[in-house]
Amino acid sequence: YGDELKGILGMTSVATPAAADAVTQANKCGSIAVIGLATPNAMKPYVEADCVKSVVLWNPVDLGYAAAYVLRAAADGTLAPGATSVEAGRLGALQVINGSEILLGAPFVFTKANIGDFNF
Structure with a gap:
């Protein structure tokens, strides 16, 4: 080029x-x-x-924080199949796409x- x-x-x-x-x-x-x-x-x-x-x-602190919230939501049933978002404490509602991918947000x-x- x-x-x-x-x-x-x-x-x-x-x-x-x-x-x-x-x-x-x-x-x-x-x-x-x-x-x-x-x-x-x-x-x-x-x-x-x-x-x-x-x-x-990605912010590694936020990634770990989100992972803990998502794991808890999956374990206690608040993250149900077909959900389009999951609450993640101070990060707010994170978008669920393709049924299993969680968007952390802006880098x-x-x-x-x-x-x-x-x-x-």
């Missing part, structure tokens, strides 16, 4: 840091945007160097302002 490439979307926690590394090595930070899914530790060098503006990931966004607060 040469000079026409304007951005890369990393769909896995391995692809996004690899894309950021490739952009860094090619000295294309600022001209090729990288966004995607990754852990904060893998992306810290690229975000702190302003090569990547932000990266997303957590790591930026230069907050990525240093995380170590995983």
Whole structure:
């Protein structure tokens, strides 16, 4: 794609840091945007160097919290077959899709302002 490439979307926690590394090595930070899914530790060098503006990931605290509520609801029968939502405490009502998938909600966004607060 040469000079026409304007951005890369990393769909896995391995692809996004690899894309950021490739952009860094090619000295294309600022001209090729990288966004995607990754852990904060893998992306810290690229975000702190302003090569990547932000990266997303599910919030592991919220994921565990939601899992506990969903498990309890399944065990006590409040999550019945065919349900379209399940209550998850402070997370509110989470949507059930395809009969068995629970949507956690919006991903957590790591930026230069907050990525240093995380170590995983």
